[in-house]
Amino acid sequence: MVVQSVQLAELCSAQPSTLQHCIQLLVMNPNCAQGWTNLGVEGGGTVSGKHYTEAECYIRALEADPTCARAWTNLGLEGGGLVQNCRYSETQCYIQALELDAKDVDAWTSLWYHGGGMVNGCWYNATDCLLQALKVDPACSRAWFDLGVQGGGAVSGKLHTPAECFIKSLEYDMLDFESWTSLGLEGGGVVAGKTYTDAQCYAHAVKLNPEYVPAWESLASAGGGYIQGKQYTKAQCCQQVLDIQSRRTTSVTCLGSAGKGSLSEWLQSCCTVVHRPPMLGKGK
Numbered sequence: 001m002v003v004q005s006v007q008l009a010e011l012c013s014a015q016p017s018t019l020q021h022c023i024q025l026l027v028m029n030p031n032c033a034q035g036w037t038n039l040g041v042e043g044g045g046t047v048s049g050k051h052y053t054e055a056e057c058y059i060r061a062l063e064a065d066p067t068c069a070r071a072w073t074n075l076g077l078e079g080g081g082l083v084q085n086c087r088y089s090e091t092q093c094y095i096q097a098l099e100l101d102a103k104d105v106d107a108w109t110s111l112w113y114h115g116g117g118m119v120n121g122c123w124y125n126a127t128d129c130l131l132q133a134l135k136v137d138p139a140c141s142r143a144w145f146d147l148g149v150q151g152g153g154a155v156s157g158k159l160h161t162p163a164e165c166f167i168k169s170l171e172y173d174m175l176d177f178e179s180w181t182s183l184g185l186e187g188g189g190v191v192a193g194k195t196y197t198d199a200q201c202y203a204h205a206v207k208l209n210p211e212y213v214p215a216w217e218s219l220a221s222a223g224g225g226y227i228q229g230k231q232y233t234k235a236q237c238c239q240q241v242l243d244i245q246s247r248r249t250t251s252v253t254c255l256g257s258a259g260k261g262s263l264s265e266w267l268q269s270c271c272t273v274v275h276r277p278p279m280l281g282k283g284k
Contacts, residue, residue: 019045033065040074055081072097073107091117108133109143112150127153141173148182163189180205181215184222199225216240 022039025032026047039045040057052060055078061071062083075081076093088096091114097107098119111117112129124132127150133143134155147153148165160168163186169179170191183189184201196204199222205215206227219225220237232240 018042023047031064033061033068033071036061036064037068037071037074040071040078054078059083067100069097069101069104069107072100073104073110076107076110090114095119102132103136105133105137105140105143108136109140109146112146126150131155139172141169141176141179144169144172145176145179145182148179148186162186167191175208177205177208177212177215180208181212181218184215184218198222203227211244213241213244216244 019039019042022035022042023045025035026039029035030047036052036057039047039052040054040061044051044053044057046052055075058071058075058078059081061068062075065071066084072093075083075088076090076097080087080089080093082088091111094107094111094114095117097104098111101107102119108129111119111124112126112133116123116125116129118124127147130143130147130150131153133140134147137143138156144165147155147160148162148169152159152161152165154160163183166179166183166186167189169176170183173179174192180201183191183196184198184205188195188197188201190196199219202215202219202222203225205212206219209215216237219232220234220241224231224233224237226232
C-alpha cells in the first residue's frame with residue numbers, strides 16, 4: 001500500500017506525456033482529473049477494459065473535479081457534453097472554463113469563434129474575446145490571426161488593421177500558412193523586414209502547405225507565381241486545385257460546369273479570408 005501510494009504520488013507529480021503514462025495513472029487513481037484530461041488530449045484510450053473517447057475523458061475529468069478549466073475548454077472543442085446530468089454546449093463549456101480561469105487563452109479564442117458570451121456577469125462580444133486573449137498573451141499568433149479575420153481592433157491602445165494583425169501573427173509564427181494567405185488577400189505587407197506582394201504571400205503559404213487549396217486558388221487569381229524557384233501559371237495553379245480535390249475524392253465542378261460560371265468567377269468566389277477553426281491543438 002505504501003509502495004503504491006509512492007508510485008501514485010510520482011505519477012501525479014509528473015507531467016504525463018504518453019498514452020501509456022495516462023492509462024497507468026488512471027488505473028491506479030480513477031478519480032484523477034488531470035489524468036483524464038491528459039488521456040483526452042492523447043485521443044482517448046482504454047482504461048481497465050473500457051474505451052473512452054476524447055469527450056468521455058473530459059467528462060470523467062469534470063466528474064472528478066468540476067473546477068478543471070482545461071477539461072471544460074477541451075470538452076467544448078469536442079462539441080460539449082453531459083456533465084453531472086446537465087448538458088453543456090460548446091459555448092457554455094468555454095464560459096465555464098473562463099469563469100474558473102480568466103487567463104485561458106484557448107477558451108477566449110474559442111469563445112470568439114462562437115460569437116462571444118457572458119463571463120462572470122460581463123458580456124464579451126467576439127472582438128472582446130480576442131482582446132482578452134491578447135491581454136493575457138500578446139504573443140499569441142492565433143489570436144492575432146483571428147483578430148485580423150474579425151476586421152482588426154485596438155490592442156494596448158493601438159488600432160491594428162487586418163493586414164497588421166496578420167503581420168503580427170506571422171511575427172510570432174512564420175510557419176502559419178493561413179496568415180500568409182490572408183495577408184496576401186490584404187495586398188501583402190512587410191514581414192520581418194521583407195516586403196511580400198500578394199502573390200509572394202500565397203506562394204509562401206503553398207510552400208509551407210502544398211495541400212492548402214485556398215492558397216493555390218488565391219495564387220491563381222493573382223496570375224500565378226514562383227514557388228521554390230519554379231514558376232506556376234494561372235492554369236497550373238488551377239490544376240493544382242483540381243489535383244488536390246481529386247485526391248480528396250471531392251467533386252469539383254468549377255471548370256465548364258453548368259451554372260458555375262467562368263473560371264474567373266469561380267476564382268473570385270473562392271478568394272475570401274480564411275476562417276480558422278477554434279483550436280489546432282489542445283493543451284494539457
